[in-house]
Structures are given as structure tokens and as C-alpha cells.
Amino acid sequence: MSGLPFDLSEYRSRQQGFLSSMPQNSLVIIPNNPKSVRSNDTHYRYRANSYMLYLCGWGEPESIFTAQFSGGKWTTSLFVRPRDTNSEIWEGRRVGPEGAVEGWPVDESFPIGDVEEHLSKALESGLRPSIITGLNPAVDNIVSECEMSEIQDPRKVLDTMRTIKSESEIELMQQAADIASLAHVKAMEGTFPSVGEWQIQAIIEGHFIDSKSQWSYPSIVGGGDNATILHYSSNSETVEDGDLVLVDAGCEVHGYASDITRTWPVSGKFTEAQKEIYNLVLEAELAGIDACRAGSPWRSMHEASSAVLAKGLVQLGILDCTVSEALGKNLDGPFRNYFMHGTGHLLGLDVHDVGGGRKGDKKPGPVLRPGMVVTVEPGLYFASWRDDVEIPERYAGIGIRIEDDVLITEDGPVVLSSRCPKSVDEIEAIVGKSG
Numbered sequence: 001m002s003g004l005p006f007d008l009s010e011y012r013s014r015q016q017g018f019l020s021s022m023p024q025n026s027l028v029i030i031p032n033n034p035k036s037v038r039s040n041d042t043h044y045r046y047r048a049n050s051y052m053l054y055l056c057g058w059g060e061p062e063s064i065f066t067a068q069f070s071g072g073k074w075t076t077s078l079f080v081r082p083r084d085t086n087s088e089i090w091e092g093r094r095v096g097p098e099g100a101v102e103g104w105p106v107d108e109s110f111p112i113g114d115v116e117e118h119l120s121k122a123l124e125s126g127l128r129p130s131i132i133t134g135l136n137p138a139v140d141n142i143v144s145e146c147e148m149s150e151i152q153d154p155r156k157v158l159d160t161m162r163t164i165k166s167e168s169e170i171e172l173m174q175q176a177a178d179i180a181s182l183a184h185v186k187a188m189e190g191t192f193p194s195v196g197e198w199q200i201q202a203i204i205e206g207h208f209i210d211s212k213s214q215w216s217y218p219s220i221v222g223g224g225d226n227a228t229i230l231h232y233s234s235n236s237e238t239v240e241d242g243d244l245v246l247v248d249a250g251c252e253v254h255g256y257a258s259d260i261t262r263t264w265p266v267s268g269k270f271t272e273a274q275k276e277i278y279n280l281v282l283e284a285e286l287a288g289i290d291a292c293r294a295g296s297p298w299r300s301m302h303e304a305s306s307a308v309l310a311k312g313l314v315q316l317g318i319l320d321c322t323v324s325e326a327l328g329k330n331l332d333g334p335f336r337n338y339f340m341h342g343t344g345h346l347l348g349l350d351v352h353d354v355g356g357g358r359k360g361d362k363k364p365g366p367v368l369r370p371g372m373v374v375t376v377e378p379g380l381y382f383a384s385w386r387d388d389v390e391i392p393e394r395y396a397g398i399g400i401r402i403e404d405d406v407l408i409t410e411d412g413p414v415v416l417s418s419r420c421p422k423s424v425d426e427i428e429a430i431v432g433k434s435g
């Protein structure tokens with residue numbers, strides 16, 4: 001049994017869509033991710049490459065997916081670890097080439113040891129390599145040593161395909177969002193003054209494991225000023241009475257990610273100053289979600305959230321200028337002193353999914369289309385230790401982000417993470433409930 005999350009026909013139609021866009025003299029080569037050493041002979045838990053998962057669902061390391069056109073059709077192949085009793089006793093069962101061709105959506109399968117000869121022959125016959133480089137040095141060498149090879153990158157086609165999720169991909173993403181939503185609720189319930197950030201992490205990740213899932217990125221649990229550090233992940237301090245804790249944590253189901261952030265007071269009650277910033281971020285988030293409309297430019301959600309934040313910062317007296325000055329000509333005004341990151345990104349097999357739209361990309365992000373899943377995640381951060389910008393005393397030490405996962409449909413945005421509460425009243429009713 002392959003345990004694949006999709007029917008073989010779904011993978012076959014992805015392969016067909018992909019290969020029909022490739023020149024017929026291509027030799028497609030998609031190596032799986034390498035194993036990563038943690039220390040000495042201990043490895044990090046293996047995670048297959050997302051392109052491999054997308055095209056054929058193969059999850060074992062030391063494997064390569066290839067496709068080449070001959071006899072009037074494309075042939076897809078998997079090169080995999082051969083069956084080997086001794087290795088399987090130590091490291092776990094292997095599917096092997098015979099099992100791969102029976103249960104996975106490929107036409108042929110061979111032992112991984114055959115791959116160099118196979119690729120060299122194909123390249124000598126004049127095929128052009130279309131390869132994801134940087135994953136398998138031996139294969140990269142074969143390709144670069146082939147004199148006539150002008151190397152193509154298959155991701156150009158695959159990235160665009162991956163931006164639109166099928167019904168069955170959305171089902172898995174809904175499961176990932178549901179698991180992460182409940183994890184956040186449990187973490188809110190289990191929060192109390194002086195709680196360790198690691199204790200909240202344990203509740204969150206305990207729920208992921210209990211749900212047969214795992215984190216899709218290292219959980220961020222930051223109390224007080226730590227909430228203002230965007231990629232804080234040491235989760236090693238306690239959160240004191242009166243402080244907020246920001247939790248950015250998501251999980252994956254068959255590789256498909258959720259990515260949720262909530263911020264709550266460890267005492268169970270927001271202070272007035274915290275509530276002012278919280279409700280401003282929430283208003284910006286709701287405006288960003290409302291802008292997630294099919295046909296809208298990528299920037300729509302960032303523009304919508306930014307407009308709310310800039311206006312609010314002026315109204316609260318944090319910025320002493322007009323709203324349009326606060327926003328700046330290119331959304332680069334002083335409101336960015338307190339909101340430094342993008343409003344969202346595509347979500348899928350990678351938490352920062354392929355297909356564009358990341359802050360700093362050269363090209364603008366894609367137009368929003370039905371089937372895309374994006375995050376909407378505005379925030380405001382007033383690190384008390386900053387001296388490069390003015391941090392008002394009233395708000396010092398407040399970091400708030402609210403992040404949901406949103407499916408674009410013809411009928412408007414659908415919030416996949418809607419089971420995760422986010423109004424002040426809802427949060428205050430939950431925090432500390434299990435204490």
C-alpha cells in the first residue's frame with residue numbers, strides 16, 4: 001500500500017499538465033531532498049522535496065524522478081533505493097523499484113544505482129536537461145559535464161501549477177488548518193502568568209503529534225518583547241503577568257501546510273493599550289482578508305491592511321503626520337517602522353509556497369485566482385529596546401500579529417483557519433480556562 005494522499009489519476013494529470021508544457025527534447029530530472037545530519041550519525045527527520053511530493057508523492061530519500069519523451073510519449077521513472085534486508089533492519093522498510101512501479105504514478109522504476117548511466121545515455125542522445133539543481137551533487141555533475149547541455153529549470157512551469165490547489169489539496173489544507181486552530185485554542189486554555197514559552201510550544205506541538213501531524217515550520221512562541229522578534233524561535237523564556245504572548249505555529253498534513261498566528265494576554269485580560277493595538281491589527285487583518293478577491297492584483301491585501309494600519313497609527317498618535325504621509329508614496333512610509341514584513345504569502349506544500357508574492361521578489365506577485373491559498377498576517381511591533389525609531393511608552397513591549405489561511409474562490413475569501421478564535425472577547429473567554 002502506497003498510502004498516497006491522492007488518487008493516482010490526480011498525480012497523472014499533474015504530470016500531464018506539466019509535461020505538456022515542456023519541450024519534447026527535455027530530460028526532466030527532479031532529485032529528492034538530501035538527508036540532513038543533525039549530529040554525528042543522527043539525522044533530522046526526513047522531509048521529501050515538495051516538487052517530488054507534488055508530481056508523484058514519493059517520500060523516501062535517495063531517489064530521483066525523471067521524465068523523457070520517446071516513441072511519441074512521455075515516460076516517467078523513479079530511481080529509488082533497492083530492497084536490502086540489512087539496511088531495512090536498521091533504518092526501516094523500503095518500497096523498492098518493484099513496489100514503486102506498482103503503487104506510485106510512474107511508468108518505470110529502477111534502483112538508484114542505475115541513475116548515472118541512464119542520465120548519461122539520455123544526455124548523450126541529445127536530450128536537454130531540465131533539472132532542479134542543488135539537491136544531488138552527483139547528478140548535477142553529470143549534467144554539467146555534458147558539453148551540449150543548456151540547463152533548464154522545471155520549476156518555471158511547476159511553480160505556476162502549484163499555485164492553484166485542487167479540491168483534494170484544499171481538503172488536506174483544511175485538515176492542517178483545523179489541527180493548528182485547535183492547537184492554538186488548547187494553548188490559550190493552558191496559558192497562565194509566568195508560563196514558559198516552551199510550555200505553550202509543548203501544548204501546540206503535542207496536539208500536532210496527537211493528530212498524527214507535525215510542524216510545518218519551527219513554532220514561534222514569543223512573550224512580551226520577544227513577540228517583536230519576527231523569527232523568534234528559542235521559546236526559552238517565561239511570560240509574565242501583564243504581557244502578551246505571540247504564537248505563530250502551523251502543521252502539515254501529507255506535506256500541506258497551515259500557518260496561523262494568534263496573540264493573547266497571559267493574564268486572560270488585555271490592557272487598554274494592548275486592546276488598542278490588537279483591535280487595530282485585527283481590523284487590518286479583516287480588511288486584508290476582504291481584499292482576497294479572484295482577479296485582484298497580488299498587492300491588494302497588502303494595500304488594504306497597510307491603509308488600516310497607517311490610519312490607526314496616526315489616530316493613536318503614534319505617528320505625527322497625515323495618513324498619506326504615514327503610508328508613503330509606495331507603501332514605504334513610516335508605518336513600516338512598526339510593520340516590517342509582507343501582509344501574506346502563498347501557502348501549500350511549502351509554508352512560503354512557490355509562485356511569487358514574497359517581499360523582495362523582483363516580479364510582482366500573481367493575480368489572485370480561485371484555488372490559491374494565501375496567508376493574511378499583518379502585525380504591529382513596538383520593541384522596547386529599539387532606539388532607531390520612536391517607541392511610545394504606552395505601547396513599549398507590545399508585538400501583535402494575527403494570521404489566517406485564506407482560500408480564494410469565485411464567491412470571495414474562505415478562511416480555512418476560521419476555527420481559531422481571534423476577537424478580544426473570544427480570546428478573553430478562553431485564556432487560562434484549563435488552569
Ligand code: GLY
Binds near residue numbers: 345377
Ligand atoms: N510562519 C512564517 C510566516 O508566517 O510567514
Ligand code: MN
Binds near residue numbers: 259345375377403
Ligand atoms: Mn505566514
Ligand code: MN
Binds near residue numbers: 249403
Ligand atoms: Mn506564520
